[in-house]
Each structure stands twice: as structure tokens, then as C-alpha cells.
Amino acid sequence: MLTLVMPKLVAFEGSGRRSVSVTERNVAALKSAYWLVLIGGLLEPVLYLFSIGVGVGSLIGDIELSDGRSVGYTEFVAPAMLAASAMSGALAETTFNFFGKMKFMRLYDGMLATPVRPFEIALGELLWAMARGSVYSVVFLAIMVAMGLTTPLRALAAFPAAVLVGFGFGALGMTVATLIRSWQDFDLIGAGQFALFLFSGTFVPAEAYPTALRWLVEVSPLYRAVDLIRGITLGSVGWVQVIDVLYLLVLLAVGLTVSGRRMGKLLCK
Amino acid sequence: MIKRFGDFTAVDGIDVDVQAGEAFGFLGPNGAGKSSTMRMIGCVSPPTDGVLEILGMDPRRDGSAIRARLGVCPQLDNLDAELTVRENLVTYARFFGISRATARRRADELLDFVQLGERADSKTEPLSGGMKRRLTIARALVNEPDIVLLDEPTTGLDPQARHLVWERLFRLKQQGVTLVLTTHYMDEAEQLCDRLVVMDGGKIVAEGSPRELIERHSTREVVELRFTAEDQGMYGEKLDGVADRVEVLPDRVLLYADDGDYALAEVHRRSLSPASALVRRAGLEDVFLQLTGRTLVD
Numbered sequence: 318m319l320t321l322v323m324p325k326l327v328a329f330e331g332s333g334r335r336s337v338s339v340t341e342r343n344v345a346a347l348k349s350a351y352w353l354v355l356i357g358g359l360l361e362p363v364l365y366l367f368s369i370g371v372g373v374g375s376l377i378g379d380i381e382l383s384d385g386r387s388v389g390y391t392e393f394v395a396p397a398m399l400a401a402s403a404m405s406g407a408l409a410e411t412t413f414n415f416f417g418k419m420k421f422m423r424l425y426d427g428m429l430a431t432p433v434r435p436f437e438i439a440l441g442e443l444l445w446a447m448a449r450g451s452v453y454s455v456v457f458l459a460i461m462v463a464m465g466l467t468t469p470l471r472a473l474a475a476f477p478a479a480v481l482v483g484f485g486f487g488a489l490g491m492t493v494a495t496l497i498r499s500w501q502d503f504d505l506i507g508a509g510q511f512a513l514f515l516f517s518g519t520f521v522p523a524e525a526y527p528t529a530l531r532w533l534v535e536v537s538p539l540y541r542a543v544d545l546i547r548g549i550t551l552g553s554v555g556w557v558q559v560i561d562v563l564y565l566l567v568l569l570a571v572g573l574t575v576s577g578r579r580m581g582k583l584l585c586k
Numbered sequence: 587m588i589k590r591f592g593d594f595t596a597v598d599g600i601d602v603d604v605q606a607g608e609a610f611g612f613l614g615p616n617g618a619g620k621s622s623t624m625r626m627i628g629c630v631s632p633p634t635d636g637v638l639e640i641l642g643m644d645p646r647r648d649g650s651a652i653r654a655r656l657g658v659c660p661q662l663d664n665l666d667a668e669l670t671v672r673e674n675l676v677t678y679a680r681f682f683g684i685s686r687a688t689a690r691r692r693a694d695e696l697l698d699f700v701q702l703g704e705r706a707d708s709k710t711e712p713l714s715g716g717m718k719r720r721l722t723i724a725r726a727l728v729n730e731p732d733i734v735l736l737d738e739p740t741t742g743l744d745p746q747a748r749h750l751v752w753e754r755l756f757r758l759k760q761q762g763v764t765l766v767l768t769t770h771y772m773d774e775a776e777q778l779c780d781r782l783v784v785m786d787g788g789k790i791v792a793e794g795s796p797r798e799l800i801e802r803h804s805t806r807e808v809v810e811l812r813f814t815a816e817d818q819g820m821y822g823e824k825l826d827g828v829a830d831r832v833e834v835l836p837d838r839v840l841l842y843a844d845d846g847d848y849a850l851a852e853v854h855r856r857s858l859s860p861a862s863a864l865v866r867r868a869g870l871e872d873v874f875l876q877l878t879g880r881t882l883v884d
Contacts, residue, residue, distance in 0.1 A: 331683065341677065341680055430628055430660070431729075432681065433681050434650055585631055
């Protein structure tokens with residue numbers, strides 16, 4: 318009985334351990350220059366929060382939510398900036414850095430000569446992307462609490478949601494990275510990411526768009542992420558947020574499976 | 587074993603058997619299918635067809651378990667440029683599930699072994715080609731492998747660096763580690779390999795120990811002649827019969843004979859005066875020339 322069960326358990330345990338060893342490599346590579354990149358990634362959402370949330374917000378005043386409550390524009394924009402920063406942190410790590418490591422540093426060629434499998438590399442890199450995204454999220458939530466845009470308790474609840482957003486986009490980014498042909502393709506990714514950033518219910522509620530467009534906005538991954546985090550920080554969680562969570566979990570599972578498989582195909586020819 | 591990439595057949599049905607503890611070589615020019623073969627043995631490239639068994643396991647099923655007992659030194663160094671020399675070894679050891687303390691101890695031992703102890707905290711970027719290769723070899727040993735795969739271990743290194751690498755590999759061999767290597771250098775194959783196969787166009791054209799191959803496919807000695815005239819070709823006829831075989835290359839003429847001095851004397855008797863003449867022992871280069879009609883490094 319024991320012998321029947323053990324090999325499977327050991328194999329799974331080994332897989333997790335190997336994924337973490339891939340993450341460890343990134344921790345070892347963390348050098349002073351890297352902190353600048355981290356700060357750079359955090360600066361963007363904070364600047365948007367002040368310029369548009371606070372600046373433009375002072376012209377707009379309050380905004381009415383779908384449940385009839387009305388909140389200040391800054392409170393409305395802040396959770397969207399958090400979701401967007403979780404997204405961009407995860408995407409930066411999993412598209413640009415992942416592609417560079419795969420194609421130019423040939424890092425994964427070396428890793429694949431060890432017991433580490435393609436899927437485990439994907440998982441290890443995703444854990445790393447998530448760790449990076451989490452740093453952004455913690456700092457950003459602290460700013461929100463300090464500005465009185467949410468309560469400390471809600472901020473605490475919003476953190477795991479932001480981590481989930483990072484996970485989902487990380488898996489998506491890695492899948493995209495395995496499809497990239499050259500550096501030129503990053504222009505496309507940048508454009509796509511910016512479009513998501515502008516139109517995912519970030520600055521304007523989805524209800525403001527005509528029906529056809531609104532439908533398009535509501536299926537976009539960043540919209541689901543914004544909806545989830547906004548629901549938490551504004552204290553209006555409902556069944557829609559369950560859909561958001563499921564959406565992000567599916568994104569994570571599909572992204573991880575596809576990217577692991579694509580990596581296997583690209584690197585184990 | 588067969589490997590195809592689309593319409594192109596890189597490895598066209600080879601059959602080899604490597605014994606534990608031996609140093610086995612794949613010798614052949616660029617494009618002979620050596621690297622494809624190594625990638626299949628390294629369990630990072632599934633064979634298109636055929637049977638492959640490594641350490642009694644099937645790469646299709648047990649790839650990860652096999653790789654745990656292999657050490658791989660690829661043709662192109664893929665060291666981690668963001669890490670220091672020592673970190674490269676420690677991080678790599680972690681991929682094998684080796685504890686951090688053991689990894690650190692082993693990294694220091696291996697750095698001494700490949701004479702890089704003083705550069706332990708340096709980045710990999712400023713290292714010379716020979717140092718990078720030695721570090722890659724050290725990295726391949728970090729899991730104390732049963733088999734070490736070396737894809738052209740000394741290509742691109744200067745003579746001094748090559749000899750250092752050879753010396754280290756020879757010591758590994760003495761420790762009983764199985765070495766499987768590819769090379770297009772004759773002297774490397776002669777120095778390191780107990781047994782080797784000569785590959786050309788994805789096929790094996792000869793197999794045996796370096797000595798056996800030379801005895802079977804070449805004469806004992808070779809005379810290399812260089813003439814001042816533009817066209818070496820016209821000497822082919824004039825030299826007909828001086829040796830067992832006459833090979834005319836673009837830059838020189840080779841005479842294959844068991845007694846090189848006698849053949850050279852015969853050349854002079856025909857009142858031909860080459861600009862330079864050298865009598866040497868036959869090597870694997872000559873075996874390859876005889877088998878394929880081409881030189882190895884072109």
C-alpha cells in the first residue's frame with residue numbers, strides 16, 4: 318500500500334521543490350540595479366493615482382456606483398490602479414524578462430539539463446513574478462490606507478485578491494512570451510497592455526460605454542481584476558466578485574498549462 | 587536512433603553502446619549530427635524513432651530522473667551572467683535538490699578542481715573563454731554525475747586552455763566517471779577517448795578505439811608535401827605509385843605509406859622538389875579523410 322502511494326507523493330513534492338529552486342535563482346540574481354526597476358514599476362500607478370485620481374477627480378467630484386452608492390473619484394480610481402500595477406508587475410516579469418532569459422541568456426537551456434521540467438520553470442518564474450507584484454501591492458495598499466481611500470481591514474482583504482490578479486496575469490504573460498518572435502513584438506504587447514489599462518473600467522465605469530463595447534470591456538481580464546479589488550476596497554462585495562475570482566483562477570490554470578507545454582516545445586526540440 | 591527536424595534528418599539511424607566508466611567519443615565535422623545525438627542522450631530532445639536507454643531508464647518516461655544523474659557541458663556556454671562564479675554552481679546544485687550547505691561546500695571543491703578558486707566572487711562576464719568552459723565543466727559535476735556529456739569541450743579555446751581542460755577531464759576519467767564527448771579535433775579524440783565512432787551526414791561510418799581505427803583505415807605513416815606551384819593537382823599523376831595512396835588536397839599532398847621516409851626518398855628520386863616535406867604518424871584525421879574523402883575542419 319505504502320509503496321503504491323509513495324512514488325506519486327515524492328514526484329509531486331519534488332516538482333514543487335524544483336519550482337522553488339527556479340524562484341531561488343531569481344532571488345540570487347537580485348542586485349541593486351534591480352531595485353530601481355521595482356521602484357520604477359511602483360511609481361507609475363502612484364503617479365496615475367495623483368494626476369488622474371486626485372487631479373482630474375477634483376473636477377469630477379463624486380461618482381455613482383451601480384448599487385446606487387456614490388463615492389469620491391479618487392476612491393473609485395485607486396483600486397483600479399492597484400489592479401493595474403499588479404498586472405503590469407506580473408507582465409513585466411513574465412514577458413520581457415522571461416523572453417530575455419529564454420532566448421538571449423539561454424538560462425532555461427541550462428536548467429533543463431537538470432531534473433527541472435519546463436512546467437516547473439514556468440511555475441517557478443510565476444512564483445517570482447507574484448512575489449514582485451506583491452511588493453507593489455503592499456506599498457500601494459499602504460498608500461491607499463494613509464490617504465483614507467479604504468480601511469485597513471479592507472486593505473488586508475484586498476491583498477490576497479491583488480496576489481491572485483498577479484498570478485493570473487503572470488500566467489497570461491508567460492503564455493504570450495512563448496509566442497513572441499522578436500523584440501519588436503513587445504510594442505504590440507505594450508499597446509495591448511495600455512489599451513487594457515485605459516478601458517477596463519479603470520477611469521470610467523463600464524456602464525458608461527454602449528452595450529456592445531460594455532460587453533467587450535467586461536470580459537477583459539483587467540476589468541475582472543479591477544471589479545474584484547474595487548468591490549473589496551469599497552466594501553461592496555457580491556456574487557459578481559465570485560465570478561471575478563473564478564475568471565482569474567481559470568486564467569491562471571490555462572496560462573500555466575499552455576505556457577509549460579509551449580516551453581517544452583520550444584526548448585526540447 | 588533517428589532524429590528528424592521536418593524534412594531534415596540530423597541523425598540517420600545510429601546504433602551505439604557505451605560501457606560504464608569508459609570515455610566514448612563522437613567524432614565528425616560540423617553538421618554530422620553529433621550535437622543532436624548529445625541532446626537526445628541529455629534527455630532534452632526526444633528521438634523521432636528508435637530505442638534509447640540511459641542508465642537503464644527510458645528518457646521518454648524518466649527524463650527528469652535520468653538528468654539527475656547526468657552532467658551536461660553544452661557546446662555554447664550558458665552560464666548565468668547575472669550571478670557570480672560561485673553562485674552559478676550553488677544555484678545549479680539547487681536544481682538537483684542538493685542542500686544549500688552541501689552545494690556551497692561542493693562549489694568550493696569544484697572551483698579548486700577547475701582552478702577557478704580565486705575568481706569565485708567574480709561575475710562570469712569578464713572570464714576568458716577557457717575559464718568559462720572550465721566553470722561549465724565544474725557546473726556539470728555539481729551533482730556528482732555518473733555520466734558527463736561534453737559537446738565539443740575545447741572548441742574555440744587556445745592551446746594552453748585546451749590542455750588544462752584535457753588534463754581535468756583525464757582526471758575525471760581516472761575517477762571512473764563515464765565520459766561521452768563530441769569533437770571535431772583528432773588530437774582530442776586520441777587523447778581522451780577509449781572508443782569512438784566517426785560520424786558523417788548523420789550516420790556512423792566507423793567505430794573502434796583510436797588505434798584500431800588508424801590501423802584499419804590508414805597506413806602507419808603519412809608524408810605531407812607542399813609545393814610552391816599554384817596547382818597541387820598536377821603532382822597527383824607524377825606521384826602515382828610512390829605510396830599506398832596519394833591524396834591531393836587544395837593546399838598540400840598527402841602520401842600514405844607504412845614507411846614515410848622511404849616514400850619521401852622516392853619523391854626525391856623522381857626529382858620532384860616540394861617546398862616542405864613532413865613525415866608524421868597517421869592520425870584520426872587521416873582515417874576521416876580516407877572514409878569520407880573530406881577533411882574534418884573546413
